[in-house]
Amino acid sequence: MTYRLTVNGLSHEVAAAPETPLLYVLRNDLGLNGPKFGCGLGQCGACAALVGGKLARTCSIALRDVGDDPIITLEGLGTLQRPHPLQKAFIEEQAAQCGYCSNGMIMAAKALLDRNPKPSDEEIRDALADQLCRCGTHNRIVSAVRNVAMEPLR
Amino acid sequence: MSVMRLSRRHVTQSLGVVLATFALPSPSVFGQAPPNVPFSLRNNRKLEGWIRLEADGTVTVFTGKAELGQGILTALTQIAAEELDVGFDKIRMVSADTSQGPDEQYTFGSQSVEQSGGAIRAAGAEARGILLAAAARRFGVRAEELQVRNGTIIAADGRRATFWELAKESAGLLKGDIALAAAPKKPSDYAIVGKSVNRIDLPGKLTGVPSYVQDMRLPGMVFARVVRPSRYGARLLAFDEAAVRALPGVVAVISDGNFLAVAARREEQAIAGRDALVSSAHWSDDAVELPDMARLRTELQKLRAETIVVGSAGQSEPAPGQAKRVSAEYSRAYLSHAAIGPSCAVAWLKDGRMTVWSHTQGAFPLRGDLAKVLGMQNGEVDVVHVPGAGCYGHNGADDVALDAALVARAVPGAPVKLQWMRDDEFAWAPFGPGMAMKVEAALGSDGKIVDWSYDVWSNSHAMRPGQPGGVNLLAAWDLKTPFVKSPAPHIPQPFGDGDRNAVPSYELPRKEIRNHLLLDAPVRNGSFRTLGAHGNIFAIESFMDELAEAAGSDPLAFRLAHLRDPRAQAVLQAAADKAGWAPGKKGDGQRGRGLAYCRYKSIGMYAAAVVDVEVDRKTGVIKVPRVVMAADLGLVVNPDGAKNQLEGGIVQAVSLTLKEQVAFDRRQITSRDWSAYPVLTFTEVPSLDIVLMQRSDPSFGAGEGSLPPTSAALANAFAHATGRRLRGLPMTPERVKAALS
Numbered sequence: 001m002t003y004r005l006t007v008n009g010l011s012h013e014v015a016a017a018p019e020t021p022l023l024y025v026l027r028n029d030l031g032l033n034g035p036k037f038g039c040g041l042g043q044c045g046a047c048a049a050l051v052g053g054k055l056a057r058t059c060s061i062a063l064r065d066v067g068d069d070p071i072i073t074l075e076g077l078g079t080l081q082r083p084h085p086l087q088k089a090f091i092e093e094q095a096a097q098c099g100y101c102s103n104g105m106i107m108a109a110k111a112l113l114d115r116n117p118k119p120s121d122e123e124i125r126d127a128l129a130d131q132l133c134r135c136g137t138h139n140r141i142v143s144a145v146r147n148v149a150m151e152p153l154r
Numbered sequence: 155m156s157v158m159r160l161s162r163r164h165v166t167q168s169l170g171v172v173l174a175t176f177a178l179p180s181p182s183v184f185g186q187a188p189p190n191v192p193f194s195l196r197n198n199r200k201l202e203g204w205i206r207l208e209a210d211g212t213v214t215v216f217t218g219k220a221e222l223g224q225g226i227l228t229a230l231t232q233i234a235a236e237e238l239d240v241g242f243d244k245i246r247m248v249s250a251d252t253s254q255g256p257d258e259q260y261t262f263g264s265q266s267v268e269q270s271g272g273a274i275r276a277a278g279a280e281a282r283g284i285l286l287a288a289a290a291r292r293f294g295v296r297a298e299e300l301q302v303r304n305g306t307i308i309a310a311d312g313r314r315a316t317f318w319e320l321a322k323e324s325a326g327l328l329k330g331d332i333a334l335a336a337a338p339k340k341p342s343d344y345a346i347v348g349k350s351v352n353r354i355d356l357p358g359k360l361t362g363v364p365s366y367v368q369d370m371r372l373p374g375m376v377f378a379r380v381v382r383p384s385r386y387g388a389r390l391l392a393f394d395e396a397a398v399r400a401l402p403g404v405v406a407v408i409s410d411g412n413f414l415a416v417a418a419r420r421e422e423q424a425i426a427g428r429d430a431l432v433s434s435a436h437w438s439d440d441a442v443e444l445p446d447m448a449r450l451r452t453e454l455q456k457l458r459a460e461t462i463v464v465g466s467a468g469q470s471e472p473a474p475g476q477a478k479r480v481s482a483e484y485s486r487a488y489l490s491h492a493a494i495g496p497s498c499a500v501a502w503l504k505d506g507r508m509t510v511w512s513h514t515q516g517a518f519p520l521r522g523d524l525a526k527v528l529g530m531q532n533g534e535v536d537v538v539h540v541p542g543a544g545c546y547g548h549n550g551a552d553d554v555a556l557d558a559a560l561v562a563r564a565v566p567g568a569p570v571k572l573q574w575m576r577d578d579e580f581a582w583a584p585f586g587p588g589m590a591m592k593v594e595a596a597l598g599s600d601g602k603i604v605d606w607s608y609d610v611w612s613n614s615h616a617m618r619p620g621q622p623g624g625v626n627l628l629a630a631w632d633l634k635t636p637f638v639k640s641p642a643p644h645i646p647q648p649f650g651d652g653d654r655n656a657v658p659s660y661e662l663p664r665k666e667i668r669n670h671l672l673l674d675a676p677v678r679n680g681s682f683r684t685l686g687a688h689g690n691i692f693a694i695e696s697f698m699d700e701l702a703e704a705a706g707s708d709p710l711a712f713r714l715a716h717l718r719d720p721r722a723q724a725v726l727q728a729a730a731d732k733a734g735w736a737p738g739k740k741g742d743g744q745r746g747r748g749l750a751y752c753r754y755k756s757i758g759m760y761a762a763a764v765v766d767v768e769v770d771r772k773t774g775v776i777k778v779p780r781v782v783m784a785a786d787l788g789l790v791v792n793p794d795g796a797k798n799q800l801e802g803g804i805v806q807a808v809s810l811t812l813k814e815q816v817a818f819d820r821r822q823i824t825s826r827d828w829s830a831y832p833v834l835t836f837t838e839v840p841s842l843d844i845v846l847m848q849r850s851d852p853s854f855g856a857g858e859g860s861l862p863p864t865s866a867a868l869a870n871a872f873a874h875a876t877g878r879r880l881r882g883l884p885m886t887p888e889r890v891k892a893a894l895s
Binding site: 016017020021024032033036038039046073074075078079083090092096097100101106125128129130131135136142 | 222223224225352353355356357358359360361362363364365366368369371377402420421422425492493494495496541542543544545546573575576794795798799801802803804805806809827828829833834835836837839841842
């Protein structure tokens, strides 16, 4: 089957079985590295992307269910040369160790700030509660998100 | 149970094993090498093996250590930039790679700054010295009259020559061995070392630049998955190969003995192939009988063991008669690494050479074990380190490298990417072994410890590849012609194995410490961050509080009274001051505060933790609002990087202490996903306050030493809050409720 997807503003045609998890299409057909395989069970959040503006676990969405919803991945936020304010804040706070969970953290923070531009620390922690980090950089991640939320113009 | 005292002969023998496998420094074995030769230079003496000036005006610096998320490549870049006097951004690091760069064995034990940093410091100073001498010859001046600025040498009269020009002029300039002719800079002259520098690898990792082995894509690459039984010991009897081969995209089904894997053109097709194999495979009913989790401590104590006295003093004197005796027993569960990304490797058999890209901690040792299993020469196999998800020790990285290589052998010419699924990682990777500890001590009339007896039971925490007597790779034990597991090495104190930090740093006039190395290993064992130090310090520091209470002393004063090392006293005092330690303050049934101290490996970093808890007596949930830690790391290369490591260790230790245990019934591992192996989440993470002591002494690694005192201080805080003590980790709500009922 072929499907048409809009990812980071560009339209792509991909050929894969309808039940294929979106994650593998993003990574292997479109060559994106942001979304990561963590559990395949929707438990850890490493594979997160925005689908139709909402935070989604791409390991647990079948290709046939994506429909017309535009997809934004980590690469769609910013680049090495022009990082998104969240990516910049993560770098400034050194809010990572291995960085494997960072994709999910940044995407979940983006989804939070899109719906609540001035979250409290408690709201940040709640929004990230289902995103797992094993290196223990949680507090730096919260600081990075808070810093972006406190910027006057975003 | 045999009791073996360490005779001189035993020490020599065990050192022999250790040198082969752990490469600890020992002047006797390294013969003529002067004692001031940095450890990692001893077998890697070529200057160009460490530092190479490139035609494009950059410097390539090689290390045998690997970036595990700890920021080592950034710290080593700082050291190289400092000694060479070259801009930080001109340096390109190449990490562990058997095809180039030094063999530094494993990246473990918080030793990379010490070992690789020490070598790069010497190599940098040497290169700078040689280039200065060359410039002095060219300008006809004395080297002392020259200055170096960002790789350019400047004479007093303004004449200049860059490092690269000088190297080009005489090609052999940096080709020799490192003679240790140039003295490295004095710490007081450091400009970059000691400053917080952002990690060089994070911008790429945070913007989706391919950075991980999981992100590798090679032309014609196929995807593979492995299929393992539900339990240790089961043998593969049959599976429906034809049905799996008929699935879309499947290019190979590989079976060899009990090893079973599938390769396909697309990743989801490989996963579908795996699912089909899982449902069609028949495994024998064989199983390894696992311990009863509910009685882990006594179950471990029943296993066959080799007992070694690893520390003793004053045993020729009789134990004091009228002293007050106290004893207690503790335990710790088996722990999973629980990295967010399951282990992954890419392997490619091409023109008779096998190249494996791996997030292993030991590229060279892994290469040796891979070659053995594949029946190839070491020179025909290369292992190249590429980062993976967080590494807290010996996880599935090495095992998946062999899995991928076995598949690659079946599809020659095609690169193979094999990532474990979540349940592969949770069920089959090596675990930090469960531990049982027993302490008995006597207090004199002055309230000081006069006698100390300690026992620790656990499997070896050191079962990595590259050890003699076998192969330590999962699939190797399952092949039709299987390889045997290497026996556990004997790692002497102060490094130790399950007995790491079993010998207390306190002044104890009479003591005996015994390590019961368990010989039966029902649950797969390996190295998890700190090896035995986590369990031993949990026991020792819990017990110090129990003794302080028996002596009617404040826990801080009691510890200080048993410590002579001023650096130990200083970290304890600094942590207590920062936290506002109030002697004699009682817990109120819910809130409490605990303290603990550890000098990691007895020769590494010093750390003291003060942990606050709030206990919900109804739900049994322990909240940790705040942790204060003071740490003495000697000379700190990258203060923010070191702080990040300490913070991460504290958070991980809180997680281990409150939540983590590998679960199993009597036949199989049952914690196979995140719901069965929960870790600390954002709403549960404490606020952290770190005090770094200012020192200019040699550096101690920061990667591990913050965990042990955090766990112990948390246990002490619970006891302080509630008056009840939990002596088994983790301190789950069920155990809390049972202790409070």
